[in-house]
Amino acid sequence: MCSPFFGTWYSAMMTVAEPVFIRPTRNTLLAGARGRVLIIGLGPGHDLPYLPDAATSVTAVEPNPTMRAVAAARAQRHGIAVDIHAAFAEDLPFADNSFDTVVLPLVLCSVQDMSAALAEVRRVLQSDGQVLVLEHVHAGSEGPLNRVIGATQDAMERPWMALTDGCHPNRRTQEALRKAQFDVSGLRRVVPRGLVPSPMSILLVGRAFPAAA
Ligand SMILES: C[S@@+](CC[C@H](N)C(=O)[O-])C[C@H]1O[C@@H](n2cnc3c(N)ncnc32)[C@H](O)[C@@H]1O
Numbered sequence: 780m781c782s783p784f785f786g787t788w789y790s791a792m793m794t795v796a797e798p799v800f801i802r803p804t805r806n807t808l809l810a811g812a813r814g815r816v817l818i819i820g821l822g823p824g825h826d827l828p829y830l831p832d833a834a835t836s837v838t839a840v841e842p843n844p845t846m847r848a849v850a851a852a853r854a855q856r857h858g859i860a861v862d863i864h865a866a867f868a869e870d871l872p873f874a875d876n877s878f879d880t881v882v883l884p885l886v887l888c889s890v891q892d893m894s895a896a897l898a899e900v901r902r903v904l905q906s907d908g909q910v911l912v913l914e915h916v917h918a919g920s921e922g923p924l925n926r927v928i929g930a931t932q933d934a935m936e937r938p939w940m941a942l943t944d945g946c947h948p949n950r951r952t953q954e955a956l957r958k959a960q961f962d963v964s965g966l967r968r969v970v971p972r973g974l975v976p977s978p979m980s981i982l983l984v985g986r987a988f989p990a991a992a
Pocket of ligand 1: 781789793819820821822823824825840841842843846866867868869884885886889890891946
């Protein structure tokens with residue numbers, strides 16, 4: 780997950796793909812960020828320019844040094860103060876209840892242990908905090924098209940992971956969030972405008988909240 784090749788390739792690819800396919804969804808989602816914000820898996824930093832004034836501080840974790848360098852340069856270009864940590868979602872270097880908003884931007888596909896990562900998100904998030912979710916996910920089994928896409932995602936998992944530094948194309952992210960005690964009723968599945976349903980285009984988007992105990 781720290782390959783310099785992937786860091787360089789992904790950053791270059793997203794320079795073109797992000798504005799066309801992801802930006803409108805990301806922009807709308809991030810408009811809801813508030814308070815102390817933690818971005819997990821910052822990557823090349825495309826979230827940074829869309830954070831509203833209501834975000835009072837910005838912290839990020841990103842294990843890949845190539846991505847960290849690209850994100851730091853993007854932050855500097857946009858005049859955004861961000862504290863970037865070389866750390867993993869599964870072991871966040873922050874105290875309990877440190878953040879009001881945690882952003883999960885296309886990262887749960889890549890973490891090694893999704894339940895450990897979500898337990899850490901739950902720990903560092905205030906009890907009245909929110910999680911902003913933008914993740915590509917398994918197509919599920921509703922209807923023939925989703926079943927075909929889901930079977931394709933399952934079949935391509937190993938080769939895809941080898942090509943993309945460990946990205947799982949078939950994560951059941953909504954179920955994992957629910958198991959980690961998040962209220963997922965604010966999440967919805969979308970296919971970005973300009974794309975057709977395919978193994979990488981089914982996104983889970985919206986806000987999740989710590990479920991009442
Ligand atoms: C598909 S990229 C997404 C990057 C960026 N968030 C975006 O929206 O374009 C996945 C990112 O997650 C990072 N990552 C992988 N495993 C991680 C982990 N265990 N904890 C935190 N970040 C991780 C990768 O280094 C990479 O930057």
